[in-house]
Amino acid sequence: MTDVRTDWTRDEIADIYNSPVLDLIYRAATVHRQHHDPQEVQVCTLLSVKTGGCPEDCAYCPQAARYHTSVKVHKLMEVDEVLTAAHRARESGSTRFCMGAAWREVRDNRDFDKVLEMVQGVNRMGMEVCCTLGMLTETQAEKLKTAGLYAYN
Template identity: 65%
Template sequence: MVEEKMKIRHDWTKEELLNIYKRPLLDLVYTAATVHRSWHRADEVQLSTLLSVKTGGCPEDCAYCGQAARYHTDSPVHALLPTETVLAHAKRAQEKGSTRFCMAAAWRAVRDNRDFDRVVDMVKAVNGLGMEVCCTLGMLSAQQAKRLQEAGLYAYNHNLDSSADYYGHIISTRTFADRLQTIGHVRQAGLTVCSGGIIGLGESSADRVAMLCTLATMEEHPESVPINALSRVAGTPLADQPKVDIWDMVRTIATARIAMPKSLVRLSAGRMEMSEHEQAWCFMAGANSIFTGEGAKLLVTPNPDMDDDLTMLAKLGLKPMRSDRS
């Protein structure tokens, strides 16, 4: 790795980041790759396994989501999984090289009830394996965040999805400010933050950059920044959106890498529609984590099988990142 690292900034402007985003593509990727190599091992990719522990029936109206109860989709619905089932999934993921295990529940917000008690038990169980434990459960209070931290939670995922200006075009059941408040509660509890966005919602380049600017000007950058390509789900309002252009993904990942050099930038949803060549460009631009899921699923959308991912990484000369906790 390069010994001298660039200074981490928290004073980026939208104009600066938009100029970076619009650089000639090869120059942009070269710059991002150089930054990446000064902060990270370029041959390592963290495998993070995502499991839906409670699926469907969500009261939110996120226009991209197959788990929203108001849309007629073919997405499955199931109640909260037993802790033993979740632990078995985590063990299988760990055996295949995952160092991070994220549990997702299709809730608008965490409620202080028996289901939350069970999620706390899941966190304790997976933490006992020595994995980084992450949850995404919707909005949560400061007290709930602290309880999760005390149970051994390492990270909480709460994506911004898009810019503050475009947000209202895709969600009306919670505000952009609500999302920032939850992220604040996560920080106050001493948890690490996982927060990014979705590309392909109909937003402009300026919206993508504005979303990244919100993250990059936080007092502490999110330790994890997922960049998702829209997975088009039949029955949702965004089902007919065009496939995300790979160069839009590359530019967004590269800009995130330059603005937040220390963060893990996660190549997240939408990989099923990307070739190995296209994913390789994303890794070159600074992505150093992917989400995996059992049964070639990422929550309710298709995802490459984990064995196929391992084959691809080996072909590219990449290897699973080892955990600092192991």
């Protein structure tokens, strides 16, 4: 396997961006099959740890505060609730646990500290941990990585 590239040129990025979607799917499947058994899937679990009330106005997202949807606003879950859900996910066969929060950006406050605890706890269970929390600073990304984050969406 070749190393992951991080030196993409603007022309290469534009070429990918302008490619037909089915060509991109084919290329992605080809690369995937070079490195993974096409008959296997990774079981992942996604949990919304903070739901609704996002100040962004993404038209596709039911969590945006600007749209009238059936999504109810829930504050950030407690660490023990999240770890219980992660444990259930692992027992059900998940190897990756992803936590999503309806935020535009992460603030350095008690909530972010709780998210770091969640990441550490899930990581200690031996699961891959991913998050989607909105925009991050470089320092926040480093803190998440140090806590055991595997991927960020």
